[in-house]
Structure formats: structure tokens, C-alpha cells
Amino acid sequence: MKWFKSQIFWKIYIINLAIICTLLGLMFIVSRIILPEISKEQYRQVTDKTVLRMKDQISLIAKDLQSLENYVQSNENFKSNDFNQLSRGLANIIDISPYIDSGTVLDTNGYVRAFYPNDLKHLKNYNLSKREYFQQALKTQKIYLSNVVSADTGRYLLVVSIPVVNDHKEVERIVNLSLRIENNEIFQSIFQSFKIGENGYTFIVDRNGKIISHPSKERIGKDVSQNPIVKKLLKKQSGYQEVTNTNGITMLASFEYIPILDWGVVAQIPADEIYEPYFAFQKSLWTISLVAFIVLSILTALYARQIIHPIRRLYLAVDQVAKGDYNQRIEKIDNTEIGKLSSRFNEMIQYIRQSKTNLQLKEEQLKEQKEFLRKIIDMNPSYIYAIDKEGNFTLVNESFAKLLGTETQHLLGKKIDDFQFNIESNPVSVWEEIEKMKERIVLEEEFKDQEGKTRWVETVRLPIFSPNEGTDQILFVSTDITERKQAEELLRKSEKLAVVGELAAGVAHEIRNPLTSINGFMHLLKEECETHKHYFEIMESELERINFIVNEFLMLGKPQVMNFQRKDVSVLLKDVMTLLDAQAILNNVKMISEFEPNLPLLYCDENQLKQVFINIIKNAIEAMTNGGEIKVQAKVQDSCLVIRFIDQGCGIPKDRISKLGEPFYSTKEKGTGLGLMVSYKIIEAHNGSIKIESEVGQGTTVDIIFPI
Structure with a gap:
């Protein structure tokens, strides 16, 4: 080993050079700061x-x-x-x-x-x-x-x-x-x-x-x-x-x-x-510093070479030990500290050789146990994570990392606020509650995932105690119960639909026959009694309304046969707008179409979709009592065909939007709620979805979304 290849040599050399450079730098700094001030003060005097x-x-x-x-x-x-x-x-x-x-x-x-x-x-x-x-x-x-x-x-x-x-x-x-x-x-x-x-x-x-x-x-x-x-x-x-x-x-x-x-x-x-003497001194200082640096560098190199000479033999032996040769022994070098170090080093090698075998065995056992526990945590479908008092993640499993759209190593040491995790309660806010109860807490929580969809989890919060019996961390184990919640909601709706369907079929059949007789006799009486013609017109209007409700009942109670074909949605929308144009004009409403060119054809039932479009546009016209505009848009967005209806009506309170589509729930005075319920069924049959956004006094936006 050449002396100039020694790391110790270079460390000693670099440290000394660093000291020299620091001193020279301080001289420059002092001269740059103090000398101008001295000159300035002298001339001030x-x-x-x-x-x-x-x-x-x-x-x-x-x-x-x-x-x-x-x-x-x-x-x-x-x-x-x-x-x-x-x-x-x-x-x-x-x-x-x-x-x-x-x-x-x-x-x-x-x-x-x-x-x-x-x-x-x-x-x-x-x-x-x-x-x-x-x-x-x-x-x-x-x-x-x-x-x-x-x-x-x-x-x-x-x-x-x-x-x-x-x-x-x-x-x-x-x-x-x-x-x-x-x-x-x-x-x-x-x-x-x-x-x-x-x-x-x-x-x-x-x-x-x-x-x-x-x-x-x-x-x-x-x-x-x-x-x-x-x-x-x-x-x-x-x-x-x-x-x-x-x-x-x-x-x-x-x-x-x-x-x-x-x-x-x-x-x-x-x-x-004023600063001219300072500038002259600075120029001369550069020359002096350069000469001093060269001389001191040479002296430092010679000094470092003398120091590393007795270390060279020790280095060779240590290098062999570092490569795994624990049978290496070092002969006594001298009576200096380095010589004593060589003797102690031989004793250390003997101890290392004895303990290495035991240590390797324990490491293998701990590694296997750690990997086993890590696999259990990562394979668990529940979202498992832990945070400290500062809100930093100390443990996360793969399920939770995937939920946040990242990897486990990117989460550790970071705060939950750094990620889009819109959960109802912040984990940090439960510290006081956990410390008071000193036991686990189980609760259901709602949040938005990376796609903006609502999900439900059942979370168990467990305090992790430190040796001084204080709470160091909180462990969260969250089980996704979204499917269960959805199943419960679907079951509730299915039961309601089943009841409504049975009721609709029974009521429709029971009402339709007497309704036909009443309507016929009313027309006969209308022809014979001219004096009460106005009352007959009211009765006729109400009978037509009853007949309309009976027809909607029949549609709920009787599954409709669908004829799916590939259709141009813009053509269907134009047909519906033409059909409702007269009603819109009578209500001082202007309909505006905004269709993207070259829209993909939609595999659908033409009549069923027209029924949905008619229902939505009619609702919009009826909501705009003072007139206004209805925009009908069709475009491709995020690999979906989106049909959007925007009105300038009175709007719907946010607490009522979630109830829309339920039977017999309507925001209109004489509405039954069955029309929108049928519309939901038709769109679901087309694997689509309906999204409603509204603000009171501003209007309502209805999006019908079909996957392409």
C-alpha cells in the first residue's frame, strides 16, 4: 500500500488543509468586513x-x-x-x-x-x-x-x-x-x-x-x-x-x-x-495566501506521511478481517498506542469469532419472524397503519398504501395530511379520547378514495403504550365495509322496489278497469249536460292524471323489454328537444345544444333513453317558472360518454338530492317521484349512472354517464 493511497493520509492532509483554508478564509472575511469599516471610520473622523x-x-x-x-x-x-x-x-x-x-x-x-x-x-x-x-x-x-x-x-x-x-x-x-x-x-x-x-x-x-x-x-x-x-x-x-x-x-x-x-x-x-487602501491590501493578500497555502500544503503532506507509517501494518491486517478472515492475527507493532491497539484487536477478533455464529443464528430467526409478520400485515385486506403523536406514519400495510395510491416506503415518516385521505375524523384528533379511555375504540367512518368514490370502513383504534405507560402511538385497523353498506342499501332499495312493484301491479289492475268505466260515463254525461261543462273538463283532466300515474305504476310492476342497438346520442337528443320545443317556448325557456363532433355510438334502447331525456328536460322546464335557458351537452370525458343537462331553475336543497329516485318522493307539488325512479332504472340497465348537482336559486345540473 502506497502512502499516497492511504485514506488516513488524505484525511489528515485534508483536515489540515481545511484548517489552513479556514484561517485564510477568515483572514479574507475579516479583511473584507473590518478593513472597509476601519477605512470608513477613519475618513468619518x-x-x-x-x-x-x-x-x-x-x-x-x-x-x-x-x-x-x-x-x-x-x-x-x-x-x-x-x-x-x-x-x-x-x-x-x-x-x-x-x-x-x-x-x-x-x-x-x-x-x-x-x-x-x-x-x-x-x-x-x-x-x-x-x-x-x-x-x-x-x-x-x-x-x-x-x-x-x-x-x-x-x-x-x-x-x-x-x-x-x-x-x-x-x-x-x-x-x-x-x-x-x-x-x-x-x-x-x-x-x-x-x-x-x-x-x-x-x-x-x-x-x-x-x-x-x-x-x-x-x-x-x-x-x-x-x-x-x-x-x-x-x-x-x-x-x-x-x-x-x-x-x-x-x-x-x-x-x-x-x-x-x-x-x-x-x-x-x-x-x-476610502476603500482604495483596502483594495490594495486585498490584492497583496491573495499573493501572500497563495504562497502560504503551497508551503503549508507541502509541510502537511510530509507530516501526514510520518503519522501513517506505523498504521500501515495494522491496516493490512484489519483489511483482511474486514473481508471475513477472522483467523487473522496482528503481531505487536510497537509500544505506542497503536501497538496496544493491535493487541486488543487480537482479543477482539477472538471474541467476534465466537459470537459470530450465535449472532448469525439469531439474525436468521429474527429475519424470518419479521418477514412472516410483514407478510401477514401486507396480505391482510384491512387497512392497517399506525401514527405517532406528531401525526407521522410509523407503520402501513400494502392495502392502505394502495388506497392512497402510493407505496409503503413513501408513506413512512410522512403525515396523513400530505395525502388525499378525506376521512371524517383526523386520526390525530383522537389522542385525547384514546388517552382518557385507555382502551380500543370501534367506529364506522366514511371517506373519499383516490377516484372520488365514497367508501365505508369499520375502524378499530388501539393505543400502543410506551414503557412509561404513556400512549406513544395509535394503531388503526380499518376493514372496508363498502360492499356491505352497498348491499344493505341495494337490499333496502330492492325491498322497496319489490313492494312498489307489487303495489303498482295490484293498484294498476284494480284502478284501470273502473277508471275506464268512469271515463266512458263521464263523456256520455258531458254530451248530455252542457250547463256543467267546466266541471267535466276538470274531471277529465284529473282522470288523465290518474291514468298517467297508473301507467307509471304498470311500468314499475312490469319489466320492459329492451331492444339494444348502436345509436347516435346527439340525434336522440335533437329529437327530444324538437319534441319539447313547443312546451319550452310556452314557458319562455330556450334550449341550447352543445354536442362534440364525432361522438361514439352508444349501445342502447332508443325509446327508453328518449323517455329518460324527456323526463329530465320536462322537469327542468317546470322548475324554470320565470323562464331561462337549458343547456344540453354531450361530450367524451375520462373514457365515458357524458350527457349533461343544465337549467336555471329554482334548484334543489342538498339534503334532498340523495332522496331523488325514491318512489313517491318529488320536489314538485304534484309529482309522484316515479318518473325519476324509472329513469334511474333505465340508466342502470344501460350500465350507466346519474349524477345530480344543484344549488338553491342557481339551478340544477344532471349528468348521465355511460362507459364507452
């Missing part, structure tokens, strides 16, 4: 610090603007009405503050009374009363910083409106100081000096979401209020978030709301730049 630095700068600007308010209030130039003094005051402010590029002085009506520099001379006497910053300063009598304002020249401004208040707390004029956002290099340089990586940048938005500061001057004044981060800033929120910019680049951004000026600042950096 950078963007957070940048935002805080910008916040500090904005605070300084706010203080500078506050000092401007104090300067304006204390400057005598702004209390004068002279244009030159007012302009001089504006010039002084522009010289003092690096953030102010221009200014105007407005009276309380909003008219420009002074300006500086001269490029604003077009604003002289111009009315700015509708500007928000003017209205806010006039209303609140406090300094007000505007949102980004678009000037008439197309420039974007920030306007600081400072009210000049007299000793009576009245506003005398408004001083507007403007910061020209694009042109004020000091303002822009303060915020654009914050560098974040290679491609990161910062920007500032006002309270309406318009950009105040941005590295791209084209973006200044743009409305970015729909940006997810800006939306949060407008809600006065701060935080850290991943967002996609207008160029579709994923950015990681820190943002801070600045309440002192009602601004928002954002510092963001592309996600790709």
Missing part, C-alpha cells in the same frame, strides 16, 4: 473634524457680523440723512470687514438712500421693500442674514440687514451689507481650504437649501434641497450618511446644522477613495 472646523469658521463669521451690527448702531454716519455721510459709513465697513463687498442704506419705506461702491448707482431711489431681508430686519429690529439672493446683475449675494434704531426704539433706516459669494475670495478660500483626500470637498447651504460655498463656482446658488443630506439639514439634523452626488458617484458625507446662521455644512469624500 476626517470629515467630522472638517465639519467642526467649518462650524468654527462660521461662528467667527457670525461674531464678525455681530460686531458689524454694533458698529452700525454706534456710527454717527448712519444717523445722518446726508448721502455722502451714509456712503462714507458704508465705505468704512467695507474697509473694516473682509466679508463685505458692497452696501446700501434704505429708509423705512424700502427706498435706497445711499450706496457703496459706485457700481450700485443704478439702485439709487430703487425700492427694495419687498425683499425678505428688509422686511425681517424692519419687523424684528434685529440683524438678519438673508438666504442666497440672486442680484439683477446675475451675481449671488448674502445680505446682512442691520436696522438703525433711535432712542425711542424706532427703526430709522436699514443698512444692507452684501457679500458677493463668487467674488469674495476670502470667504471662498476659508471654506475651500479644507482638503479631504484627493477628491473630497465641502459645501455650505442656506436655510432654503441653496449652495453658499462650493469648490465649483457654477454650483453656487443652485437649489439642492432634494439632496437626502440637505433634506436632513433643513430639518436641523446632523450626522453621517452615504449618498450619491449629481454625477452618480457614491459619497460618504458628514453634515452639521449651524443654528447661529441657520446654515448647513457638508464634508464628503468618494467611497472609492
Whole structure:
């Protein structure tokens, strides 16, 4: 045996390789999960610090603007009405503050009374009363910083409106100081000096979401209020978030709301730049891992080879024993655990040799007994099965498996709900009853088989007790009593038919003769007595009804001779529909035929079938008191010829459908029930069946099914 063919070698080798691969995999996973987060957190600290630095700068600007308010209030130039003094005051402010590029002085009506520099001379006497910053300063009598304002020249401004208040707390004029956002290099340089990586940048938005500061001057004044981060800033929120910019680049951004000026600042950096060190590390990690894997694989192979060397001799001996050579003995290998194992192995072989014969004998006996019991269970025609508390099958015989349309091995371990077994009571629901009674239960149950037919079984339920006297399983032994039930039902019907037949024959003969005499005398009296003609017509109608019932009695009492021939059912149906068409029209009923082409010929008695069709269609017409449609269909379905009658009548309650066909039971007020009973007999004589489905208020469907 070569060392590289040893399973032990490969197990040791594979286990060690698995450990190596696991460690390397963990390294990759850790680097994939932790390193991006570390990079992300590091850059978050950078963007957070940048935002805080910008916040500090904005605070300084706010203080500078506050000092401007104090300067304006204390400057005598702004209390004068002279244009030159007012302009001089504006010039002084522009010289003092690096953030102010221009200014105007407005009276309380909003008219420009002074300006500086001269490029604003077009604003002289111009009315700015509708500007928000003017209205806010006039209303609140406090300094007000505007949102980004678009000037008439197309420039974007920030306007600081400072009210000049007299000793009576009245506003005398408004001083507007403007910061020209694009042109004020000091303002822009303060915020654009914050560098974040290679491609990161910062920007500032006002309270309406318009950009105040941005590295791209084209973006200044743009409305970015729909940006997810800006939306949060407008809600006065701060935080850290991943967002996609207008160029579709994923950015990681820190943002801070600045309440002192009602601004928002954002510092963001592309996600790709953050993860760039991680990607570089991943590439180098692949190379390192590959080299480590190769080196460790070689070392593992050498180590495994050393381990299996003393096992090789033991393996050869064990292999012979495994092949059935129990006379094999192993010489002592060494004093290690493997050597001790070889000695114990020799003792084990001796014990196995002694017990093998006894074990084989017992196995044969148990196998024969098990096969015998299995044959008894499988040959039993009853349905035998057992379930545990979870409803899983633990035992089934072949009869029960065939009932469910499967095999025994497919049932074991599965639940009864997994199969179509529509029995009245679920076996799982009898647990409480079984545990209370501690004895068997016998009951009759009804269910639908795989073909949808109703079957009856007599089921014995037996609890199977566990060693702790609890019920572990339930054994069900169900005997099919369908034929017995059918025989009982057939006997009941036969007895009823026999009684009806005898009664029909006797009554028909006893009534027919006097009925003929009465009918004859009635016609004689009718001719002689014209005054009571209406009564005679009623008597004549009732005598015809009695005669009709007598004829039906005779049909029950006297077997009819049938003449079977192959006939086209569609032709028979058309003849019947033509015959009853006049009656249908009188009752406002329309008959519709739907016959499949090339229907097979039916071996039948033409007159008998026509009698059945006439009876069913007449019943349908009489049930449709408000008119409607009767569909007559003929088709081949499941190797059977199906003739279907669908009406739109009043329908039949479900509890009455099972009684249809019994003598003297009818859903009609003046019906005898004999017509449908005769129809059942005729169809049964043709080896067919009648199926009736109905819903009250919806109509009735009658299927006559003939095997082809």
C-alpha cells in the first residue's frame, strides 16, 4: 500500500488543509468586513473634524457680523440723512470687514438712500421693500442674514440687514451689507481650504437649501434641497450618511446644522477613495495566501506521511478481517498506542469469532419472524397503519398504501395530511379520547378514495403504550365495509322496489278497469249536460292524471323489454328537444345544444333513453317558472360518454338530492317521484349512472354517464 493511497493520509492532509483554508478564509472575511469599516471610520473622523472646523469658521463669521451690527448702531454716519455721510459709513465697513463687498442704506419705506461702491448707482431711489431681508430686519429690529439672493446683475449675494434704531426704539433706516459669494475670495478660500483626500470637498447651504460655498463656482446658488443630506439639514439634523452626488458617484458625507446662521455644512469624500487602501491590501493578500497555502500544503503532506507509517501494518491486517478472515492475527507493532491497539484487536477478533455464529443464528430467526409478520400485515385486506403523536406514519400495510395510491416506503415518516385521505375524523384528533379511555375504540367512518368514490370502513383504534405507560402511538385497523353498506342499501332499495312493484301491479289492475268505466260515463254525461261543462273538463283532466300515474305504476310492476342497438346520442337528443320545443317556448325557456363532433355510438334502447331525456328536460322546464335557458351537452370525458343537462331553475336543497329516485318522493307539488325512479332504472340497465348537482336559486345540473 502506497502512502499516497492511504485514506488516513488524505484525511489528515485534508483536515489540515481545511484548517489552513479556514484561517485564510477568515483572514479574507475579516479583511473584507473590518478593513472597509476601519477605512470608513477613519475618513468619518476626517470629515467630522472638517465639519467642526467649518462650524468654527462660521461662528467667527457670525461674531464678525455681530460686531458689524454694533458698529452700525454706534456710527454717527448712519444717523445722518446726508448721502455722502451714509456712503462714507458704508465705505468704512467695507474697509473694516473682509466679508463685505458692497452696501446700501434704505429708509423705512424700502427706498435706497445711499450706496457703496459706485457700481450700485443704478439702485439709487430703487425700492427694495419687498425683499425678505428688509422686511425681517424692519419687523424684528434685529440683524438678519438673508438666504442666497440672486442680484439683477446675475451675481449671488448674502445680505446682512442691520436696522438703525433711535432712542425711542424706532427703526430709522436699514443698512444692507452684501457679500458677493463668487467674488469674495476670502470667504471662498476659508471654506475651500479644507482638503479631504484627493477628491473630497465641502459645501455650505442656506436655510432654503441653496449652495453658499462650493469648490465649483457654477454650483453656487443652485437649489439642492432634494439632496437626502440637505433634506436632513433643513430639518436641523446632523450626522453621517452615504449618498450619491449629481454625477452618480457614491459619497460618504458628514453634515452639521449651524443654528447661529441657520446654515448647513457638508464634508464628503468618494467611497472609492476610502476603500482604495483596502483594495490594495486585498490584492497583496491573495499573493501572500497563495504562497502560504503551497508551503503549508507541502509541510502537511510530509507530516501526514510520518503519522501513517506505523498504521500501515495494522491496516493490512484489519483489511483482511474486514473481508471475513477472522483467523487473522496482528503481531505487536510497537509500544505506542497503536501497538496496544493491535493487541486488543487480537482479543477482539477472538471474541467476534465466537459470537459470530450465535449472532448469525439469531439474525436468521429474527429475519424470518419479521418477514412472516410483514407478510401477514401486507396480505391482510384491512387497512392497517399506525401514527405517532406528531401525526407521522410509523407503520402501513400494502392495502392502505394502495388506497392512497402510493407505496409503503413513501408513506413512512410522512403525515396523513400530505395525502388525499378525506376521512371524517383526523386520526390525530383522537389522542385525547384514546388517552382518557385507555382502551380500543370501534367506529364506522366514511371517506373519499383516490377516484372520488365514497367508501365505508369499520375502524378499530388501539393505543400502543410506551414503557412509561404513556400512549406513544395509535394503531388503526380499518376493514372496508363498502360492499356491505352497498348491499344493505341495494337490499333496502330492492325491498322497496319489490313492494312498489307489487303495489303498482295490484293498484294498476284494480284502478284501470273502473277508471275506464268512469271515463266512458263521464263523456256520455258531458254530451248530455252542457250547463256543467267546466266541471267535466276538470274531471277529465284529473282522470288523465290518474291514468298517467297508473301507467307509471304498470311500468314499475312490469319489466320492459329492451331492444339494444348502436345509436347516435346527439340525434336522440335533437329529437327530444324538437319534441319539447313547443312546451319550452310556452314557458319562455330556450334550449341550447352543445354536442362534440364525432361522438361514439352508444349501445342502447332508443325509446327508453328518449323517455329518460324527456323526463329530465320536462322537469327542468317546470322548475324554470320565470323562464331561462337549458343547456344540453354531450361530450367524451375520462373514457365515458357524458350527457349533461343544465337549467336555471329554482334548484334543489342538498339534503334532498340523495332522496331523488325514491318512489313517491318529488320536489314538485304534484309529482309522484316515479318518473325519476324509472329513469334511474333505465340508466342502470344501460350500465350507466346519474349524477345530480344543484344549488338553491342557481339551478340544477344532471349528468348521465355511460362507459364507452
